[in-house]
Structure formats: structure tokens, C-alpha cells
Amino acid sequence: MEFTINRSAFIKQLTDVQRAISSKTTIPILTGIKVVLTASGLLLTGSDADVSIETFLSVEDEANNLTIESTGEIVLPARFFSEIVKKLPQDTFSLTVTDGYQTEITSGSASFNINGLDANNYPHLPEIDTDDNLIFSGSILKQIISQTVIAVSNQESRPILTGVHFVIENGEFLAVATDSHRLSQRKITLQGANDSKYDVIIPGKSLVELSRMIDDSNPDIEMRISENQVLFILGNTSFYSRLLEGNYPDTSRLIPNESATGIEFSAPKLLSAIERASLLSHESRNNVVKLAINAAEQKVVIYSNSPDVGNVEEALEFSNLSGNDLEISFNPDYMKDALRSFGQTEIKVAFTQPLRPFTLVPTEDTTQFIQLITPVRTF
Amino acid sequence: MEFTINRSAFIKQLTDVQRAISSKTTIPILTGIKVVLTASGLLLTGSDADVSIETFLSVEDEANNLTIESTGEIVLPARFFSEIVKKLPQDTFSLTVTDGYQTEITSGSASFNINGLDANNYPHLPEIDTDDNLIFSGSILKQIISQTVIAVSNQESRPILTGVHFVIENGEFLAVATDSHRLSQRKITLQGANDSKYDVIIPGKSLVELSRMIDDSNPDIEMRISENQVLFILGNTSFYSRLLEGNYPDTSRLIPNESATGIEFSAPKLLSAIERASLLSHESRNNVVKLAINAAEQKVVIYSNSPDVGNVEEALEFSNLSGNDLEISFNPDYMKDALRSFGQTEIKVAFTQPLRPFTLVPTEDTTQFIQLITPVRTF
Numbered sequence: 001m002e003f004t005i006n007r008s009a010f011i012k013q014l015t016d017v018q019r020a021i022s023s024k025t026t027i028p029i030l031t032g033i034k035v036v037l038t039a040s041g042l043l044l045t046g047s048d049a050d051v052s053i054e055t056f057l058s059v060e061d062e063a064n065n066l067t068i069e070s071t072g073e074i075v076l077p078a079r080f081f082s083e084i085v086k087k088l089p090q091d092t093f094s095l096t097v098t099d100g101y102q103t104e105i106t107s108g109s110a111s112f113n114i115n116g117l118d119a120n121n122y123p124h125l126p127e128i129d130t131d132d133n134l135i136f137s138g139s140i141l142k143q144i145i146s147q148t149v150i151a152v153s154n155q156e157s158r159p160i161l162t163g164v165h166f167v168i169e170n171g172e173f174l175a176v177a178t179d180s181h182r183l184s185q186r187k188i189t190l191q192g193a194n195d196s197k198y199d200v201i202i203p204g205k206s207l208v209e210l211s212r213m214i215d216d217s218n219p220d221i222e223m224r225i226s227e228n229q230v231l232f233i234l235g236n237t238s239f240y241s242r243l244l245e246g247n248y249p250d251t252s253r254l255i256p257n258e259s260a261t262g263i264e265f266s267a268p269k270l271l272s273a274i275e276r277a278s279l280l281s282h283e284s285r286n287n288v289v290k291l292a293i294n295a296a297e298q299k300v301v302i303y304s305n306s307p308d309v310g311n312v313e314e315a316l317e318f319s320n321l322s323g324n325d326l327e328i329s330f331n332p333d334y335m336k337d338a339l340r341s342f343g344q345t346e347i348k349v350a351f352t353q354p355l356r357p358f359t360l361v362p363t364e365d366t367t368q369f370i371q372l373i374t375p376v377r378t379f
Numbered sequence: 380m381e382f383t384i385n386r387s388a389f390i391k392q393l394t395d396v397q398r399a400i401s402s403k404t405t406i407p408i409l410t411g412i413k414v415v416l417t418a419s420g421l422l423l424t425g426s427d428a429d430v431s432i433e434t435f436l437s438v439e440d441e442a443n444n445l446t447i448e449s450t451g452e453i454v455l456p457a458r459f460f461s462e463i464v465k466k467l468p469q470d471t472f473s474l475t476v477t478d479g480y481q482t483e484i485t486s487g488s489a490s491f492n493i494n495g496l497d498a499n500n501y502p503h504l505p506e507i508d509t510d511d512n513l514i515f516s517g518s519i520l521k522q523i524i525s526q527t528v529i530a531v532s533n534q535e536s537r538p539i540l541t542g543v544h545f546v547i548e549n550g551e552f553l554a555v556a557t558d559s560h561r562l563s564q565r566k567i568t569l570q571g572a573n574d575s576k577y578d579v580i581i582p583g584k585s586l587v588e589l590s591r592m593i594d595d596s597n598p599d600i601e602m603r604i605s606e607n608q609v610l611f612i613l614g615n616t617s618f619y620s621r622l623l624e625g626n627y628p629d630t631s632r633l634i635p636n637e638s639a640t641g642i643e644f645s646a647p648k649l650l651s652a653i654e655r656a657s658l659l660s661h662e663s664r665n666n667v668v669k670l671a672i673n674a675a676e677q678k679v680v681i682y683s684n685s686p687d688v689g690n691v692e693e694a695l696e697f698s699n700l701s702g703n704d705l706e707i708s709f710n711p712d713y714m715k716d717a718l719r720s721f722g723q724t725e726i727k728v729a730f731t732q733p734l735r736p737f738t739l740v741p742t743e744d745t746t747q748f749i750q751l752i753t754p755v756r757t758f
Contacts, residue, residue: 080658080688087655102689109696110655114689276466276489279459309459310481310493 001037001072001097005057006065007088007107013055014082016237017046019209020053021078027123032075033082034122035095039071045125046078051206052125052240053213065092072097073119081105084112126229126240134168134193138218138234144175144186145211147369150337152204153179163201165248168193176251177204182334183254183357183372184341198225201248206241213239255359255372259350261293261323263300264363265316267342273314274339277304278332280312287333288376293326293351304332320348328354329378338371380416380451380476384436385444386467386486392434393461395616396425398588399432400457406502411454412461413501414474418450424504425457430585431504432592434616444471451476452498460484463491505608505619513547513572517597517613523554523565524590526748529716531583532558542580542623544630547572555630556583561713562630562736562751563720577604580627585620592618634751635736638729640672640702642679643742644695646721652693653718656683657711659691666712667755672705672730683711699727707733708757717750 017033025031025048034045041058057064074097085093088107096104101116145164153161158180167174171193176185190196210232214221222233225243232239277289283306290303300318305311328351338360339347346363360371396412404410404427413424420437436443453476464472467486475483480495524543532540537559546553550572555564569575589611593600601612604622611618656668662685669682679697684690707730717739718726725742739750 077688080662083658084655087651087658089651089655110652110691110693112655112659112689112691115687272466272468273489276463276468276491279462279466280491283459308494309456310491312489312491314489316488 001035001074002069002095003037003042004065004067004069004092004094005042006063007085007091007093009057009061009064010093011082011085013044013057013237014085016213017044017053017055018078018082019212020046020048020051022048023079025049029075029117029121030123031078032117032122033078034073034075034119036073036119037068037071039068041066045122047123047125049123050203050242051209053237054125054240055237058236069096074101074103075117075119075122076103076114077116080114084114126226126242128224128226128229128231128240130224130226132196132224134173134190134196134223136190136221136223138214138216138221140188141221142211142214144188145207147186147341148175148177148184149204149207149211150341151177151179151182151184151371155179160201160244160246160248162205163203163244163248164207165251166198166200166202168196168198176248178249178251178254178372181331181374182338183251183370184338185251185255185370185372187368199248200225200230201244201246202230202241203244210239210241213237254357255370256350256352256357259323259352259359261295261321261326261351262348263293263321264319264346264348267339267345267347269317270347271336271339273302273316274332274335276314277302277312278336280304280306280309281332282306283309286376286378287331288329288378289332289335290327290329290378293321293328295321295323295325323351326351326354328358328375330358330373330375334373338373341371342369380414380453381448381474382416382421383444383446383448383471383473384421385442386464386470386472388436388440388443389472390461390464392423392436392616393464395592396423396432396434397457397461398591399425399427399430401427402458404428408454408496408500409502410457411496411501412457413452413454413498415452415498416447416450418447420445424501426502426504428502429582429621430588431619432616433504433619437615448475453480453482454496454498454501455482455493456495459493463493505605505621507603507605507608507610507619509603509605511575511603513552513569513575513602515569515600515602517593517595517600519567520600521590521593523567524586526565526720527554527556527563528583528586528590529720530556530558530561530563530750534558539580539623539625539627541584542582542627543586544627545577545579545581547575547577555627557628557630557633557751560710560753561717562633562749563717564630564634564749564751566747578627579604579609580623580625581609581620582623589618589620592616633736634738634749635729635731638702638731638738640674640700640705640730641727642672642700643698643725643727646718646724646726648696649726650715650718652681652695653711653714655693656681656691657715659683659685659688660711661685662688665755665757666710667708667757668711668714669706669708669757672700672707674700674702674704702730705730705733707737707754709737709752709754713752717752720750721748 036043090108093107103116105112164177173190218234224231281304300316351358415422424433469487472486482495484491543556552569597613603610660683679695730737736753
């Protein structure tokens with residue numbers, strides 16, 4: 001194998017593939033990056049067995065400036081190889097596999113010789129044997145991921161809750177996640193998905209990595225689902241993730257249909273007040289803030305205290321308060337995550353009872369996006 | 380005590396004072412910040428017993444927008460107090476010490492009550508009983524610190540080497556640091572210091588903190604030295620550090636007076652090559668790179684290798700090579716620190732023998748700044 005390539009084009013793709021590679025893997029060859037050179041271009045692959053990323057640098061893309069002397073394949077230690085390529089002195093570099101798996105990397109007057117591994121020992125990527133695909137706008141998919149992964153559980157005791165539940169049916173796409181203390185659900189209408197029907201659970205960690213790869217240069221993303229794998233295609237890059245096995249709990253019955261107290265807030269202003277209150281709650285053993293709603297006096301106050309440090313109270317700005325008076329306590333960190341997911345919008349909060357979950361939705365569109373938080377018993 | 384003040388002006392000063400406060404202190408009251416309000420303004424003090432920082436917000440400075448209701452003093456938990464003030468909703472805030480040491484902090488509709496401590500229990504700051512002062516340009520002092528602290532030892536086995544040696548004599552200022560493997564020395568002529576004579580050792584950590592406080596708004600910095608303390612005055616802020624006790628080793632005899640091989644490099648280009656070579660050396664047990672100079676062939680090559688990963692060699696660009704051939708091995712991290720301290724300049728490197736220290740100086744001014752590195756024996 002011998003080729004010369006543009007260094008910055010190569011680094012850009014290498015960085016994407018490296019997202020899949022974990023230094024903590026127990027399979028030594030997976031600390032490496034697989035480099036396969038064919039007559040049509042260069043294929044880079046990285047994997048941690050859960051997520052695999054593959055990207056292709058075509059000989060036809062002039063930006064790659066790819067010159068092929070001879071084809072072949074090799075596995076190179078990912079971290080070193082990447083550090084070396086990033087520090088090379090010139091705009092292009094050459095890579096030659098010499099005796100055995102010895103690999104020479106040259107650029108200008110700098111010449112590295114590193115020990116590679118036999119690419120035949122690299123595990124095969126999963127095969128996705130379906131032509132049925134769904135198309136997402138990159139920015140919408142990124143938004144959906146960021147809005148739902150916040151509610152994913154990081155406890156391995158119920159592995160199924162470490163994923164986001166994707167349900168596609170009747171041309172509608174629904175993503176929901178819950179760690180059993182809170183829930184986040186987002187719906188969109190998916191163009192051209194009328195016949196598709198899927199019900200899968202994708203690990204939250206995979207989605208976070210995928211989301212980091214989505215930038216403005218990925219206007220559309222193709223999703224293909226097989227029995228135990230999902231594939232996302234972003235331009236020249238393929239992102240594979242395993243699916244979680246099992247049945248996701250029925251979350252629809254968790255969301256209350258009616259409310260006893262309704263109130264509207266500016267999401268960023270409420271977020272600032274919660275951030276202030278959480279300074280104190282973080283110093284106390286149970287990390288709770290209390291919200292007291294007085295409908296008759298049209299007054300809403302937030303409280304928190306820490307026996308060691310002190311206490312805080314703040315009257316909140318709000319609008320359209322209606323219904324019953326209420327005192328409710330909750331974990332402010334769940335509230336902060338939820339409020340951040342709304343951005344700079346007005347939100348509507350609906351309560352039923354002090355110990356029943358309450359919901360947050362955008363005031364402008366109350367059906368497509370919902371955050372639910374379970375209160376904390378403080379007595 | 381009761382006052383109202385502009386929040387951003389207060390935060391700026393608070394941030395400086397907090398640099399002195401360590402969460403690791405064993406003296407509980409030093410986790411606090413001392414706030415003293417007199418008729419003329421507000422004095423903030425933080426200390427970790429080694430470094431103390433004091434800053435004054437004058438009632439006369441309109442930017443402070445300071446309104447005094449009643450004077451007094453209190454010690455407040457530094458981390459919380461700072462987090463609270465940073466998150467308050469309005470441009471100003473009020474602080475009132477109520478019953479005992481309870482302190483109320485209000486801004487808009489947010490109200491915090493935190494537990495303070497008796498300011499009488501806060502340690503007294505050192506007194507510097509001298510009018511003799513030296514004036515530094517802020518940018519020059521910052522440069523001198525950055526150039527010398529790199530060679531300070533971080534081993535407590537020889538505490539004296541954890542400081543920078545400041546010598547002022549005959550209107551000349553000399554700063555030198557060494558960890559016994561390398562040395563960095565900078566000289567400047569100090570205006571108006573003809574009569575002053577000092578020989579002190581300032582902890583490297585103190586100088587790093589001081590240097591972080593120096594920005595473009597501090598054109599001149601006043602330095603006062605007493606028996607066991609040094610005081611730097613930056614505008615309204617006073618920075619105190621203890622001095623290290625003992626005699627600094629005589630470093631002047633370490634610097635060779637002659638050389639057997641001389642060569643010039645571009646500092647940033649040599650730095651890049653050393654960074655490449657150190658990718659491999661960092662993976663090997665002894666972290667060494669080898670430089671081979673061949674005067675007859677006018678060729679200079681750098682080598683490094685790691686048995687596990689591979690090896691690198693690179694022919695270097697240079698100029699004005701003269702003298703004997705040489706093979707010399709050294710720690711590339713020392714070389715990187717030294718080269719970074721020169722910035723974008725040409726440097727002259729002078730060698731005597733493979734196991735004797737070599738020196739780096741700027742080509743343009745070979746006497747004011749010198750870096751010395753001791754080679755490593757590899758056979």
C-alpha cells in the first residue's frame with residue numbers, strides 16, 4: 001500500500017472515525033484505525049464494538065489530492081497515527097506499508113516508522129441488509145437528540161433506559177427517553193415515511209456521538225434500521241450503532257392528560273432563577289428546591305436552603321397563572337436540563353398534584369415536545 | 380454593614396482576590412473572603428497563608444456605584460459568595476449583615492441569606508515596612524515570569540529550587556530559576572533602581588498567580604520587598620507573597636563561557652520538529668531525543684524511537700553551523716518549554732560536549748536571556 005494525500009482533508013475524516021475508538025477497549029486491535037486503499041479511494045474505519053464509523057476519501061474528490069501508488073490495507077495505532085499526522089510539517093503526506101506491517105509516514109524531511117497490525121484481524125462491520133431508509137434534516141435530528149438524551153438513564157441497572165426509544169409509524173416519528181424520574185418526548189412528521197414502521201431503542205451514548213458529527217455540511221442524514229443495528233449515513237461517512245434489546249416501557253400513560261394548575265414562564269428567566277436556587281440545594285443532602293404557587297395572590301416563589309450555608313428565596317416572573325394553589329418540590333438539575341432544551345422560548349408548565357409528575361411544553365406548540373419531571377417528597 | 384454596589388465591577392475584583400483562596404486550606408476561615416466596609420470604600424481580602432490578595436473598591440469611583448448605608452466587616456464563604464454574586468439577576472446588588480453574622484444578599488426579587496464568620500478571627504496580612512520600591516512595566520514583568528518559571532522545580536525535596544531568584548544590584552535586575560536539569564535566566568536594566576540592592580527567592584507558584592493578574596490595564600507594577608515578604612501593587616490591588624528562606628545556589632558558574640559547536644535555528648520550526656520527535660519519545664521509558672550534527676556535511680538530524688510504537692527521524696533546517704561534529708541526547712519536554720519561551724525568533728544554540736549543558740539564546744540579543752539544558756546520558 002502506498003499513497004499521498006492532502007493532510008487537512010485526511011485529518012477531518014480521521015477525527016470523525018476516531019470518535020468510535022475507545023482507549024478503554026479490551027480488544028487490542030480496536031485501539032487501531034483500519035486503513036483500506038482501493039483504486040477508488042481510501043476507507044477509514046474505527047469501532048468500539050458498540051459504535052463503528054467508516055468514512056471514505058474518494059480519489060475523484062480533488063480536495064483529497066489522493067495519489068495511489070499501490071493498494072492494500074493496514075491497521076495503525078489510532079492515537080499515535082492521528083497525533084503524527086496532525087503534527088507533520090507539510091500540506092500533504094505519504095504513507096507506505098513496507099516489510100510486514102511496518103508503515104512509513106513521510107512529510108517534508110520528517111519520516112516516521114510505526115508498527116501496524118494485520119487488517120485481516122480487524123472485526124467485520126455489521127451488515128445492514130435493507131434498502132428501506134428514512135431521511136432526516138441534519139439540524140432537526142441534532143435537535144431531537146439533544147432534547148431527548150438529557151432524560152436517558154446512566155444507570156446500568158435497567159439497561160433499556162440508557163437508550164432513546166425511536167418509534168416510526170403512520171408517517172410520524174417519535175423519540176422518547178426516561179430515567180424513571182423524568183421523561184422527554186419529541187414528535188415530528190417525517191416526509192416520505194408513510195409505509196415505514198419501526199420500534200427501536202438506540203443507546204444514548206451512540207446518539208451523542210452521532211450528534212457531534214452533525215454540522216452544517218450535513219443537510220440530510222439517511223437512517224437505515226436492521227434487526228439489531230442502525231446505520232446513519234452522513235455524506236461519505238457511515239455511522240453504525242448496535243440497538244438495545246428488550247421492550248421499552250409504555251411511556252404514553254405517564255403523561256397526564258389534565259392539569260389542576262397551569263402557569264407560563266420565560267424559559268431562560270426561569271432557568272436563571274433555578275440556577276440561583278440550586279447553588280444552595282447542591283449543598284444540602286437532598287438537592288431539592290420548592291416552588292410555592294399562590295393563585296389568589298398571583299404570586300409564585302421559589303425556595304431552597306442548606307443548613308450549612310444558608311437559604312434563598314425569589315419571587316418569579318410569570319404569566320397566565322390559573323387553577324389551584326400548590327407547593328411542590330423537585331430536583332433543580334432535572335429542571336435545568338429541561339429548561340435548557342427549550343432555548344429562548346415561552347413555556348407552559350402544568351401541575352396536577354404535589355406528588356404527581358408535572359409537564360413543560362412550549363407555549364406556541366404544546367403537542368410536539370414535552371418534558372416531564374417527577375417531584376420529590378419532602379415530608 | 381450595609382451597601383449596594385455595581386455587580387460587574389465587584390465581580391472583577393472578587394475574581395482577583397479569589398486567586399489567593401485555596402479550597403485545600405487547613406485553616407477554615409481562609410476558605411472565606413474578608414469584606415471590610417469603611418466610609419471610603421470596600422476592601423476585599425483573600426489568602427492561602429502563602430499568597431494574600433487585597434483589593435479596594437473606592438466609593439469615589441463611579442463605575443463601582445457604591446452606596447454605603449453602614450460600615451462593618453464580615454467573612455463570607457468565598458466559593459458560594461462568588462457563585463451567588465455571579466448569578467444574581469440585576470446590575471447591582473445589596474449586602475446587609477443582619478443578626479450575628481447572617482448576611483443577606485439581594486438583587487431584584489432574589490434574596491440569599493448566608494452564614495458569615497467573625498472578621499476578627501481572620502489572620503492579619505503581613506506588613507511591608509519599606510518605602511523603597513521598584514517599578515516594572517506590567518508586560519515586561521509578565522514576560523520575565525513566563526520565561527523563568529518554566530525552569531522552577533516542582534519537587535519539594537529542595538524547596539529553594541521551587542522559587543525564582545530575583546537579584547537587583549547596580550540598576551540591573553536578574554531573574555533566574557533552575558530545577559538542576561535546566562536553567563532559565565533573564566536580565567533587564569531597571570530604571571530608577573540605582574541604589575536598590577535585593578537578593579530574594581519568590582515561590583514560582585506565587586509568580587504564576589501574579590502573572591495571571593497582569594493584563595493591559597496594569598501598565599506599571601510596584602514591587603516592595605521586606606525581610607520575608609514581597610508586595611506587588613497593581614492599581615487598587617495588592618499582591619503579597621512570602622519569600623523562600625535560604626541561599627539560592629550560585630547559578631552563574633553553570634553557564635558555559637565557550638562553545639565547541641554553534642548553530643542557529645528558527646525557534647518555532649525547531650519547536651515543531653521537537654514536538655514530532657517527542658510523540659515517539661513519550662512512549663519510550665527514558666523520553667529522550669537525539670540530535671546528530673555533522674559540520675562537514677552541513678547536516679543536522681533529529682531521532683527518536685519507542686520499541687513499542689516505532690521511530691522518527693527528521694533533517695532539520697538551520698543556519699550558521701560551525702565547530703565540531705556532535706551527537707547529543709536530551710529531554711524534548713525541556714527543549715519545548717525553552718523554545719516556546721523565545722516565541723517567533725531566531726535562536727543560537729551553543730554546545731560544548733555531549734554530556735555538558737548547552738545553551739539557547741536569541742540571535743539578536745545574546746546576553747539578556749539564556750536557557751540552559753543538561754543533556755541525558757544514553758550509553
